[in-house]
Amino acid sequence: MKTYGYAALSADAPLTPFAFERRALRNNDVAIEIVYSGVCHSDLHQARNDWQEWGPTVYPLVPGHEIIGRVIDVGSDVQRYTTGQWVAVGTIVDSCQICDQCRRHEEQMCREFPTVTYNGRDRLTGDITYGGYAKHVVVREEFVLNLPEGLDPARAAPLLCAGITVYSPLRTWNVGPGSRVGVVGIGGLGHLAVRLAAGLGAEVTVITRSAGKAEEAHQLGAEHVLLSTSDEAMQQAASSFDVIIDTIPTRHDVSPYVQLLDVEGALVIVGALGNMEAFSSLPLIMGRRRITGSPSGGIAETQEMLDFCARKNIHPDCEIINMQQINDAFERMERGDVKYRFVIDMASLTAA
Numbered sequence: 001m002k003t004y005g006y007a008a009l010s011a012d013a014p015l016t017p018f019a020f021e022r023r024a025l026r027n028n029d030v031a032i033e034i035v036y037s038g039v040c041h042s043d044l045h046q047a048r049n050d051w052q053e054w055g056p057t058v059y060p061l062v063p064g065h066e067i068i069g070r071v072i073d074v075g076s077d078v079q080r081y082t083t084g085q086w087v088a089v090g091t092i093v094d095s096c097q098i099c100d101q102c103r104r105h106e107e108q109m110c111r112e113f114p115t116v117t118y119n120g121r122d123r124l125t126g127d128i129t130y131g132g133y134a135k136h137v138v139v140r141e142e143f144v145l146n147l148p149e150g151l152d153p154a155r156a157a158p159l160l161c162a163g164i165t166v167y168s169p170l171r172t173w174n175v176g177p178g179s180r181v182g183v184v185g186i187g188g189l190g191h192l193a194v195r196l197a198a199g200l201g202a203e204v205t206v207i208t209r210s211a212g213k214a215e216e217a218h219q220l221g222a223e224h225v226l227l228s229t230s231d232e233a234m235q236q237a238a239s240s241f242d243v244i245i246d247t248i249p250t251r252h253d254v255s256p257y258v259q260l261l262d263v264e265g266a267l268v269i270v271g272a273l274g275n276m277e278a279f280s281s282l283p284l285i286m287g288r289r290r291i292t293g294s295p296s297g298g299i300a301e302t303q304e305m306l307d308f309c310a311r312k313n314i315h316p317d318c319e320i321i322n323m324q325q326i327n328d329a330f331e332r333m334e335r336g337d338v339k340y341r342f343v344i345d346m347a348s349l350t351a352a
Contacts (some may be wrong), residue, residue, distance in 0.1 A: 001031065004351050005134025006326055007060040008047040014327040015047065018060055019351070020130060022138045023122070030081050030144045031073040032089065037132040038066025038157030039321075039342035041188065041249065044330050046119055051273070057119055064132025065091040065117035066160040066343075068153045078141045086147040088306065090160035091296050093117050093129065093143045105300040107143075133326070135349055145303050150310035158188065158316040158341040159309060161296060166193035166245055167305040168297035169268040170200060173243045177201035182244040184228075184257060186213055186220070189247035189271055191340045192316055194220040196305075197245070199312040205237075207244070207257070228256060239287070241265055246272075253277040258289060266290040316341050322348035 007018035025031055043063035045051055067089040071081050081087060094115035095107040102110050115123055118131030131137075147156060166189055175181055179202040183193045186206060197204045198221030205224040206217035214225045227233050239262045246257060249271040257267050258279065267290065269276075283289055297305065309315070317340045321329055329342045 001136060001138065003134055003136040005062050005130070005349065006323060007062045007130075007133070008057075009060050011047070011049040011057065015063075015133070015330075017350075018062065020060075020062070022130075022136055023125070023127070025073060025075045025138060026140075027075040027077040028141045029075040029138050030071055030078060030087070030141050032067070032069040032087060032137050032139065032144070033072045034067055034069040034132055034134060034137055034346050036068040036154055036157045037064045037344045037346055038160065038162075039064075039326070039329055039333065039344060040066060040158075040161050041333060042161070043131075043133075044333060047330070053274070055119075058128050061119055062130035062133050063118055064134070065089075066157040066162075067117070067132035067137060068147060068157045069137070072136070075141070080141055080146075081144060086153060088145040088147045088156065088160055089117065089132070089137060089139050089143065090145065090164065090302055091117055093120075093139050094123050096123075097142070105298045107298045108295050133323070133344065135346065143299060145299065145306060148307050148310040150313065151306065152315060154320060154343065154345070155315040155318045156306070156309075157343050158192070158318065159306060160302070162188045162316065162341065163192050163196070163309065164297040164302045164305050165189060165270050165294070166247070167196050167308075168301055169245060169270065169294040170197055170243070171301065171304075172294065173266050173268070175200050175202050175243055179203065180240060180242045180262070181205070182207050182226070182241045182257070182260060183222070183247065184208075184244060185247040185271065186216060186340075187247060187249075187336070188316075188338075188340045190245075191220050192314075193245045193247060194222050195314050196309075198222070199308065199314050205241070207260070234259070239263070243268065245270060248272055251276055253279065254291060255279045258283050258291065261287065261289045263287045264289065266292055269293045318343045320345050324348065
């Protein structure tokens with residue numbers, strides 16, 4: 001299938017129009033016309049080859065792993081999807097399907113490593129995968145998600161990465177009514193963590209360095225705001241959280257947040273990738289506290305999250321942009337000048 005999109009041709013080049021070929025439909029494939037594509041900070045990092053320790057970026061790179069679109073064709077064996085149906089695609093598009101992790105519906109932790117939506121390799125041909133900054137995508141049926149009624153297609157895209165990244169640890173640590181949840185940072189991940197935790201019935205506190213975030217935090221659904229710059233407030237809040245979702249995207253000291261955990265509480269890191277500051281093991285041992293991490297979720301859990309958001313009317317806060325604005329959006333995203341996520345209206349995309 002001939003298609004077109006925007007691609008980075010090198011680490012220091014802006015994204016530019018790019019024509020390319022999608023694979024012909026296999027029997028279990030779904031062809032999708034992309035209507036909206038979310039802009040994730042990962043897209044920026046990959047375009048600039050910032051994560052070489054995880055594997056270098058292969059150019060040309062077509063980013064995008066938060067995809068909303070309509071089905072335009074299906075393979076002969078496809079049973080779940082029909083032409084015209086609204087669907088979604090997230091961060092992975094294939095996995096081995098036979099390892100223990102895949103069998104427990106944790107395809108994101110496939111023992112053979114999942115095929116990521118872009119800058120990955122097709123499991124059959126070895127071709128580099130291209131993502132959602134494009135007019136069309138072809139995806140294996142098992143990795144296509146149904147977009148439930150009740151979700152606004154124009155605002156749902158960030159749920160496919162940011163949403164599931166914070167929903168998965170909330171479910172893993174059994175957050176629900178009576179749970180005391182802290183969220184460190186209000187950004188693309190943090191604002192969804194607040195809304196999702198509140199939607200699950202938890203008592204939510206935003207932990208922030210800025211007193212000016214209080215009104216914003218309450219509007220998102222947080223009951224409390226804790227100033228991490230106040231030694232007195234932090235001391236008073238000691239041992240008062242069951243789960244803390246840490247969305248800070250850069251290297252930082254987690255010690256102040258560990259002190260906030262109650263016995264057997266968990267600090268879940270979802271923002272920072274790479275080395276972190278050293279910390280004392282004493283509060284972990286004395287309180288059986290945990291510092292852990294979490295990737296995105298599997299396909300079944302992602303569908304659960306989409307259905308949950310539809311029932312609870314939970315949407316990200318989005319700024320809709322044209323495809324031609326993507327390089328400016330990258331610059332703004334790097335400056336933190338977005339509240340809270342960009343979404344590309346792919347109707348603005350013209351043939352390369």
